[in-house]
Amino acid sequence: MSALRKWLFTGLLVIVPGVITIAVLNWIVGTLDQTLQILPGAWQPDKLLGFHIPGFGVLLTLLILLLVGATASNFAGRKLVQFGDSLVSRIPVVRSIYSSVKQVSDTLFSESGNAFRTAVLVQWPREGVWTVAFVTGTPGGEVAAYLRDEFVSVYVPTTPNPTGGYFVMVRKSDCVELDMSVDAALKYIISMGVVAPADPALVSVPPK
Incomplete structure (x- = not known):
């Protein structure tokens, strides 16, 4: 029975990732x-x-993205995008949704953006319990006026689904910046800690 159990789990380890x-x-x-x-x-x-070949939509999507990117990169394209933004900003309800999504996308996909560029260790959900999070920026506006010390905005993802999580503001001094890449940190989170970074030396040891 022990041999059958071993074969079963070995088969799962081989099949499940591929499936x-x-x-x-x-x-x-x-x-x-x-x-x-x-x-x-x-x-x-x-x-x-005369028959279906999957994947043509992927090529068409990439072509559309390249064309839109090339068009928006020149002077006329930028003016056209600005005109579209100003037009949408005049539509009630739609403008609030569009502006919020645009700000997030500009932060995430802009080459000059700093969101999700740094993985850090933070104490969450209570002191003494550590988890991996990602720096998304710094607090601003009215929120920053209430925070006396230097704070950073971080996203604490859930596991094994990192698309859900929590947005929190913590003191920068309470964050331990990690040398691991964002990809390695995400893999670490998704695997629930099973797949650790390849080089243990990259994992910073939090101060006591």
Whole structure:
């Protein structure tokens, strides 16, 4: 029985990562293939080829992103984007949603942005309990006026799903900056601590 149990768990270790990876990729490709719906019926790859080949939507999405990026990078494109932003900002309700999403996307995807560039150790949810978090910026506006010391804004992700988490503001002196990359930190979080960084020397030891 011990041998059967060992074989069972070994099979799971081999099969599960592959199955989950294929499922995720299938979901991504299937979702992006919906982009093909913007093409006229006569231009649909399925009709042109006579059979379905998954992945054309991925290519079309990449092409659209490249074209939009190239257009928005020149002077005329920037003016067009500014005109669109000013137009949306005049629409009630829509402007609040759009401006919030745009600020977040500008922070995350801008080359000059600092969000999610640094992994840190913070005491969460109480003193003496440490977890890995990501610096997203510094408090500003009215919030900063109430904070006397130097604070940083951090995102504490949940595990194993890091897309959910908590936004907290902690003293910068209470954060232990890590040398590990954001990718390594995310892998560490998603694996619930099972997959540690490759080099243990990169993990800073919190001061006592």
